[in-house]
Amino acid sequence: MSLVIDVQGAVKQYGVGDAAIFALDGVDLQIEQGEYVAIMGPSGSGKSTLMNIMGALDNMTKGKYFLDGIEIDTLDENALSVVRGRKIGFIFQSFNLIPRTTALANVELPLAYQGIKGKERRERAMAALKVVGLADRVNHEPTELSGGQQQRVAVARALSTRPALLLADEPTGALDSKSTHDLLDLFDQINAAGRTVVVITHEDDVAQRAKRVVRMRDGKIVSDVMNR
Numbered sequence: 159m160s161l162v163i164d165v166q167g168a169v170k171q172y173g174v175g176d177a178a179i180f181a182l183d184g185v186d187l188q189i190e191q192g193e194y195v196a197i198m199g200p201s202g203s204g205k206s207t208l209m210n211i212m213g214a215l216d217n218m219t220k221g222k223y224f225l226d227g228i229e230i231d232t233l234d235e236n237a238l239s240v241v242r243g244r245k246i247g248f249i250f251q252s253f254n255l256i257p258r259t260t261a262l263a264n265v266e267l268p269l270a271y272q273g274i275k276g277k278e279r280r281e282r283a284m285a286a287l288k289v290v291g292l293a294d295r296v297n298h299e300p301t302e303l304s305g306g307q308q309q310r311v312a313v314a315r316a317l318s319t320r321p322a323l324l325l326a327d328e329p330t331g332a333l334d335s336k337s338t339h340d341l342l343d344l345f346d347q348i349n350a351a352g353r354t355v356v357v358i359t360h361e362d363d364v365a366q367r368a369k370r371v372v373r374m375r376d377g378k379i380v381s382d383v384m385n386r
Contacts, residue, residue, distance in 0.1 A: 160227065162322050162354045163189035163212055168221035170207050170377075181207040182218070183377035189356065191322070194349040196357045196365035199374035206327070208374065209358045213325050214242045226322040243271060247316030247324045251331035253308045255300045255315075261287060262296040265315045272319065286314035290344060306337025313344060317353075324348060326357045330364055342367045 170182040182204050189195055199205040210216035211223055214230050223230045226245050233241060255264050265283040274282070287296055290310040300308050309329065316324055326345075330338040342364065349355045349369075357368060365371050366385060373381040 160191050161188050161224065162191050162193075162226050163187060163356070164222075164224040165208070165211065166222040166224075168208070168211060168223065169219045170204075170211070170216070171219040180377045182211070182221075185221075185374075185377070185379055187372065187379065189354065191354055192349070192352050194345070194355045194357075194369045195372060196359055196368035196370070197372045197374065198359060198362075198365050200360065202376075203374040204377040205358050205374045207377075209325065209327055212323075212356065213246055213248065214238055243268060244319060245322045247319060247321035249309070249312050249316050249324065249326040249329045251328040253300070253305075253312045253332070255308055255311060257300055260297050260299055261292060261303070261311045261314075264300075264311055265318050268315060268319050282318050282320075283314070286318040287311070289317060289348075290314045304337070305333055306340055309333060309337070309341055310344065313341070313348075317348070322354060324353055324355045326355070328359055329357060330359070330361065338364070 165185055165187040168182045168185040169180065172179045172181065185208060197205050197208065211218055214225060217231070225241065228241055230238065262283055265286055266279050269279040269282060284296065287293055290313050292307060292310055292314065295303060295307060303311065330341060333341060345355055346367065357364065359365055368385060370384050372379055
């Protein structure tokens with residue numbers, strides 16, 4: 159199996175000398191293609207900083223990061239933007255959908271940024287909405303959808319680019335228990351189809367649905383165990 163995530167000796171430092179704070183303190187993490195991993199930890203543990211590194215949203219103070227074989231730290235901002243858009247599908251707690259815009263148009267948006275033409279864009283967006291069970295809601299705007307449905311639109315948007323990595327940051331934080339259960343079922347299906355899924359969470363019941371759980375504290379990985 160090839161590595162989708164390869165973080166080597168990651169350090170993220172703020173301040174210098176006696177005032178130095180290490181959000182990441184020598185983190186090594188490898189995630190293979192097709193894995194389903196939950197990263198857990200209390201506030202201040204470093205999990206959000208690690209997510210930003212994995213998502214190519216922030217730079218390390220020291221270390222190396224390879225995303226699907228590409229050394230991220232060597233890229234300029236334009237190349238980084240292209241890699242981020244093609245390799246990573248992001249899912250956020252707050253959905254980040256564009257208001258007064260249909261579910262279909264929301265899912266099409268990252269494809270438009272990639273220059274994919276209208277017909278193929280619509281076909282791929284429709285296929286992604288079908289995967290998440292919203293083929294009958296393509297013309298609904300976010301305000302016409304429940305929270306769980308909005309998050310599934312966000313998942314469809316993330317899947318539409320056919321990314322190497324699905325990266326979800328506290329994806330169940332704004333959902334009720336039923337919508338959480340439905341979303342985690344969807345992640346199971348997406349992972350079973352071969353997609354690499356990484357979920358950042360502080361909720362044990364969410365983490366237990368993953369196949370592997372990485373726990374962080376004080377900027378370090380303190381445990382890394384297989385669930386099943």
